[in-house]
Amino acid sequence: MPSRPRKYWLMKSEPDVYSIDHLAKDGKAEWDGIRNYQARNFMRDEMKVGDLVIFYHSNAKPPGAAGVARVASAPYPDPTQFQKKSKYFDAKSSKDDPRWILVDVEFVERFDELVGLGDLKGDPALEGMLLIQKGQRLSIQPVDKKHFKRVLTVAGAKTKVS
DNA sequence: GCCAACGTTGGC
DNA sequence: GCCAACGTTGGC
Numbered sequence: 001m002p003s004r005p006r007k008y009w010l011m012k013s014e015p016d017v018y019s020i021d022h023l024a025k026d027g028k029a030e031w032d033g034i035r036n037y038q039a040r041n042f043m044r045d046e047m048k049v050g051d052l053v054i055f056y057h058s059n060a061k062p063p064g065a066a067g068v069a070r071v072a073s074a075p076y077p078d079p080t081q082f083q084k085k086s087k088y089f090d091a092k093s094s095k096d097d098p099r100w101i102l103v104d105v106e107f108v109e110r111f112d113e114l115v116g117l118g119d120l121k122g123d124p125a126l127e128g129m130l131l132i133q134k135g136q137r138l139s140i141q142p143v144d145k146k147h148f149k150r151v152l153t154v155a156g157a158k159t160k161v162s
Numbered sequence: 163g164c165c166a167a168c169g170t171t172g173g174c
Numbered sequence: 175g176c177c178a179a180c181g182t183t184g185g186c
């Protein structure tokens with residue numbers, strides 16, 4: 001039994017860099033490269049194994065919700081922060097006190113058709129969803145259960161949320 | 163490619 | 175602690 005109700009999330013990824021198809025192929029991935037404190041805090045403090053995630057394609061043509069993933073590990077330090085050759089290297093971070101934390105994410109399903117940002121914005125049932133607020137750029141964000149379920153419905157998803 | 167919105171950095 | 179400068183995000 002989960003010790004708290006399952007939470008719901010949305011995580012953005014640029015499909016040119018890492019798409020839902022990449023995740024489908026890999027099965028599981030380290031969600032590395034997050035260098036925003038608010039996004040890090042969600043992974044470090046609030047995500048639990050089993051939480052469901054909308055996998056969102058950003059900077060894409062078109063942008064939109066591409067599928068579903070699941071949190072698959074406890075939080076742990078992002079290894080790329082210590083790799084000098086990585087674009088995510090952070091000289092100010094130390095192994096004793098790592099600044100950047102990530103979780104593993106595993107593939108659940110790929111939507112038959114991407115639910116475009118325009119459709120999300122035009123859906124009255126999604127009113128108030130963080131993603132569609134003006135100026136909102138957080139790459140990891142919480143999603144209300146009702147909004148999460150709505151996106152799955154619109155997508156014709158196989159994943160069911162009780 | 164443009165640029166609005168937002169976050170971070172660093173001088174003071 | 176303020177805030178200008180700068181860098182990034184991400185839709186268009």
